[in-house]
Amino acid sequence: MSNKHSMITKLAFLSVSFMVTSAYAIQGSLPQLKAALGITQTQSEYLVTTPSFAVMIFVVLSPLIQEWFHISDKKIIMAGVTIVGVAGLVPLFVNNYLTILISRLILGAGYGLYNSQAISMIAVWYDGTERAQMLGWRAAAEQIGQAATLTIAGLILSYAGWHQSFAVYVLAFVVLIFFALRVPDDSQAQDDDVDEDALGEDFGENDAKKITKISPVVYLLVLFAFLLVVDYVGMENRFPGLAVAINGSYYTGSSMFLSLMLIGATLGGICYGAIQKRLGFGTVYLGLGLMALSNFLFGFAGHNYFLMVVGLLLIGFPLQLVSPLIFNLLPDLAPANRQPLVTSLCLIGFNFGAFFSPTIAEWTNHLMGQPLSGMGLAAPFPVYGVGLIIIALIIFFATRRNAQKAN
Incomplete structure (x- = not known):
């Protein structure tokens, strides 16, 4: 059996998460794909967002499929990655929009089939600081x-065309082989004796008490995940339009800043373990505070492009401080054999947020009486910033109240 503490085994665990955001790899190909297939802008955008819809369904079905067919975590993950590879490559060979759309739906089913297990498997194989670091x-x-697949697909597009850009999904089979060879296959995920850490104390949980049911706090975390991604994806979607409104219709530099935004998010994930070790549950306040600041910079920048870019680049870092914390809390809020379920619920929150972010932003624009064009595209973000501060205050007073009750 592979040593779970070795770096190679850890990389194998993490490799499947490398592919889970690859739905966005084709964003750079959309103009060429739109022209070649004779479709509308909205239809082309659905090729990026449709996988999120399938993810929402299959993160619910995945634990049920696993239970019905008695499939181990490792095997369900390998099945999901295989589906991603096969479905991702279909557009290499077809020119029909409906066929490509269906293949993207199946691609999302692959993500949903294994995403929650990829997270819950880490939660049960590792504990304490090592678990926080791995998450x-x-x-x-x-x-x-996301950054790597977007870049690789873009390079292929430049030299070969939109069909060939889908060859990026060959990477799924590389990940599949690496994961199959290095990650052990056993039933530890069903072991109820998972170590608990001190984070649960912030919600008034008793460390000495065996966890036998799902805490209501899980459902608050699902809502929390939804709101976080509404904000993040909304800023990502609206930045190109605002960049053109400020710099002129021929401006094409927004893609570079969106890539840099992903670097900030990557740094947040890398730093999460060290920050959580120092601040504990205070990490959530740091993350929400920085996200609120990002929204205010972005929303109030006006025609100051520099401030808007600073707001954009900032938001990824705190998001990746808060989202791992959500998953790090779950082992203290549900028994181990329910971890795939509660992880799936939180993933539904994240994917609902991504899928409905444009609609929430549009509603906010209407509420603010701002147009859905030009500088009006920035209108939702100060509202989101205020919402994040309110959420931080609610969490602070709720955890303080629970701590007083526990004492």
């Missing part, structure tokens, strides 16, 4: 994967 690295692996 932070997992978040960083997602950002590195």
